[in-house]
Amino acid sequence: MKNRAPYYHQIGKEVEVFEHAYKNKIPFLLKGPTGTGKSRFIEYMAHKLDKKLITISCHEETSSTDLVGRYIIKGAETIWSDGPLTNAIKEGAIIYLDEIAEARPDVIVAIHSLTDHRRELFIDKLGKTVKAHEDFMLVASFNPGYQKGFKELKPSTRQRFIATAFAYPEAKIEAAILVNETNVDKDIAKKLVNIATKIRNLTELGLAETVSTRLLVDAAKLIHSGLPKRLAVEVAIVEPLTDDLDVVEALKDLCNLMI
Numbered sequence: 001m002k003n004r005a006p007y008y009h010q011i012g013k014e015v016e017v018f019e020h021a022y023k024n025k026i027p028f029l030l031k032g033p034t035g036t037g038k039s040r041f042i043e044y045m046a047h048k049l050d051k052k053l054i055t056i057s058c059h060e061e062t063s064s065t066d067l068v069g070r071y072i073i074k075g076a077e078t079i080w081s082d083g084p085l086t087n088a089i090k091e092g093a094i095i096y097l098d099e100i101a102e103a104r105p106d107v108i109v110a111i112h113s114l115t116d117h118r119r120e121l122f123i124d125k126l127g128k129t130v131k132a133h134e135d136f137m138l139v140a141s142f143n144p145g146y147q148k149g150f151k152e153l154k155p156s157t158r159q160r161f162i163a164t165a166f167a168y169p170e171a172k173i174e175a176a177i178l179v180n181e182t183n184v185d186k187d188i189a190k191k192l193v194n195i196a197t198k199i200r201n202l203t204e205l206g207l208a209e210t211v212s213t214r215l216l217v218d219a220a221k222l223i224h225s226g227l228p229k230r231l232a233v234e235v236a237i238v239e240p241l242t243d244d245l246d247v248v249e250a251l252k253d254l255c256n257l258m259i
């Protein structure tokens, strides 16, 4: 029996688009800042399509070996061990490469032949090519932050995917998400979303990333479990955003007036 579906509130037409991408096995790129529901969306879609989901959180040390596989020593023997990408290809799972631009360049090279008509993976250490299972699908996410510190994804790689942009939902929907996720009072949810909207519009603060839905969910959880509102907002929204003491003070003052 299927587990319960993860809660996901659709924002646009992304569910329909994903279903068609899956039918046609076109690689799918989720673009957007952190905490905008990308991972939740893919969990929801995997459940809806009844497919296994294998998620890899890419970071600067993630190499193609981590994804494809490696020889390991077991007792006196050296044996080959498939990595998560190879497993997904063989089993027909959906693989989700979260923050793909963070990974080492050889990861991008390794997935190229999976993203076109070939749908195959060359395992150089085995000198073998593995054809992808019919149900296999490649999904990746990418944070197109324009600030320093974010890595770019080359056009030649981007154009191997269809792409959907994720952003912060409109206020009503975001408040509904908070209530659904945390059971917080509707009125508090609205106030938290108002705070987020206000801070998101303060572009002059020069924050690398602004208030995500994830931060609001955390604040709502703390409030729902009984932490005083102002303290919850300070630790869940203000402090994670910046270390600049003047900005922290200014944001605290602003939030105190709004919660």
Ligand code: ADP
Residues within 6 Å of the ligand: 007, 008, 009, 010, 011, 033, 034, 035, 036, 037, 038, 039, 040, 041, 177, 181, 213, 214, 217
């Ligand atoms: P990302 O992968 O974009 O960094 P997540 O998918 O982890 O973000 O989302 C962070 C949190 O925000 C989720 O755990 C969930 O509580 C909430 N969330 C964001 N968008 C949605 C949405 N559309 N529907 C349901 N929950 C959402």
